[in-house]
Amino acid sequence: MPNVLIIDDEKVIRRTLTEILSFEGYQIDEASDGDEGLKKFSEKNYDVVLCDIKMPRMDGIEFLEKARTVNPDTPIIMISGHGNIDTAVEAVKKGAFDYISKPPDLNRLLITMRNATDKQELVQQTKVLKRKVSRVQEMVGESDALKKIRESIDKVAPTDARVLVTGENGVGKELVARWIHEKSARSSGPIVEVNCAAIPGELIESELFGHEKGSFTSAIKQRIGKFEQANGGTLFLDEIGDMSLNAQAKVLRALQEGKITRVGADKDINVDVRVIAATNKDLLKEVEAKNFRLDLYHRLSVIIIHVPSLNERKSDIPHLVHHFLELIASEYGQPVKDIEPEALTALQAYNWSGNIRELRNVVERLIIFSGKSITKNDIDLYVMPGKS
Numbered sequence: 001m002p003n004v005l006i007i008d009d010e011k012v013i014r015r016t017l018t019e020i021l022s023f024e025g026y027q028i029d030e031a032s033d034g035d036e037g038l039k040k041f042s043e044k045n046y047d048v049v050l051c052d053i054k055m056p057r058m059d060g061i062e063f064l065e066k067a068r069t070v071n072p073d074t075p076i077i078m079i080s081g082h083g084n085i086d087t088a089v090e091a092v093k094k095g096a097f098d099y100i101s102k103p104p105d106l107n108r109l110l111i112t113m114r115n116a117t118d119k120q121e122l123v124q125q126t127k128v129l130k131r132k133v134s135r136v137q138e139m140v141g142e143s144d145a146l147k148k149i150r151e152s153i154d155k156v157a158p159t160d161a162r163v164l165v166t167g168e169n170g171v172g173k174e175l176v177a178r179w180i181h182e183k184s185a186r187s188s189g190p191i192v193e194v195n196c197a198a199i200p201g202e203l204i205e206s207e208l209f210g211h212e213k214g215s216f217t218s219a220i221k222q223r224i225g226k227f228e229q230a231n232g233g234t235l236f237l238d239e240i241g242d243m244s245l246n247a248q249a250k251v252l253r254a255l256q257e258g259k260i261t262r263v264g265a266d267k268d269i270n271v272d273v274r275v276i277a278a279t280n281k282d283l284l285k286e287v288e289a290k291n292f293r294l295d296l297y298h299r300l301s302v303i304i305i306h307v308p309s310l311n312e313r314k315s316d317i318p319h320l321v322h323h324f325l326e327l328i329a330s331e332y333g334q335p336v337k338d339i340e341p342e343a344l345t346a347l348q349a350y351n352w353s354g355n356i357r358e359l360r361n362v363v364e365r366l367i368i369f370s371g372k373s374i375t376k377n378d379i380d381l382y383v384m385p386g387k388s
Contacts (some may be wrong), residue, residue: 215264
């Protein structure tokens with residue numbers, strides 16, 4: 001059922017439009033002026049907006065301009081008196097979907113509404129398809145911290161400088177690495193990821209550098225390591241703080257000389273690889289504890305990009321929540337659920353120890369268990385049980 005916002009200072013017009021469109025199956029919200037309309041538009045996802053032009057406080061043109069900065073994809077249909085036709089045409093030039101004269105002709109109204117909802121469906125389908133074909137997820141948020149990270153990525157990506165990405169688990173360090181690769185001259189080459197924490201110490205060298213058949217008991221065939229697989233592209237060493245000292249020494253040689261040697265071989269192999277590393281540890285403290293090589297730290301940290309925790313950039317939470325609501329709804333093949341402002345405020349007040357990864361899981365849980373709209377009560381029940 002499409003959600004429609006009607007903004008008009010004339011109560012009779014609002015009531016007439018509401019009755020007509022409700023009968024046709026639309027879900028209607030009303031606002032008596034542009035200020036009230038903009039507040040509702042900012043808090044809820046609408047499929048179509050019907051907006052009068054001449055209103056007190058904030059007129060329709062001002063609403064149109066501000067609404068398009070909030071959500072430029074929502075079709076806004078202007079309603080105009082006969083004396084405002086020129087203004088209505090000007091509104092269309094500024095991005096309005098169409099205009100309807102007062103009093104509204106029923107057939108004209110319904111055709112325009114159907115065209116607007118069809119357009120909105122196409123916009124949403126296009127977004128879903130773009131996400132499916134995109135190799136890298138978008139970085140969602142407008143906080144100063146995230147803007148600084150985007151600026152750093154833009155500056156460092158065109159170079160071949162090694163980058164160390166730091167931050168807690170779940171903040172999106174891998175996403176930073178993938179955007180650096182995507183914006184680099186190596187983007188046509190592979191990006192190969194190695195989770196150093198997930199590979200046993202005795203196998204990390206084979207994973208990174210490969211091995212020859214028979215070089216150890218279970219080596220039944222030759223293996224090409226991650227350095228070779230990433231040749232011409234980017235190697236992402238995730239959680240490098242968990243790498244063994246022996247493997248660190250070999251990684252250091254590979255970075256210094258641009259050469260690797262497979263386990264059990266005596267022949268050097270030249271590799272052209274850009275290395276991006278990430279860690280949730282303080283590597284300088286690991287150096288003091290003699291768990292990490294200082295020379296390797298200096299090789300890896302030509303550029304350091306720190307990704308702050310979600311608790312340090314809570315202004316991004318509404319953007320991330322709406323992003324996940326759309327993303328998960330498209331994955332489930334369901335309509336996008338609305339979320340009440342009080343629920344968003346509660347999510348911003350929550351302690352996100354698991355960062356963005358935890359937030360995504362919470363949004364998915366809320367989509368599954370909530371009703372048509374996610375409420376503050378849903379947050380109390382499914383995010384903070386026992387605190388209500």
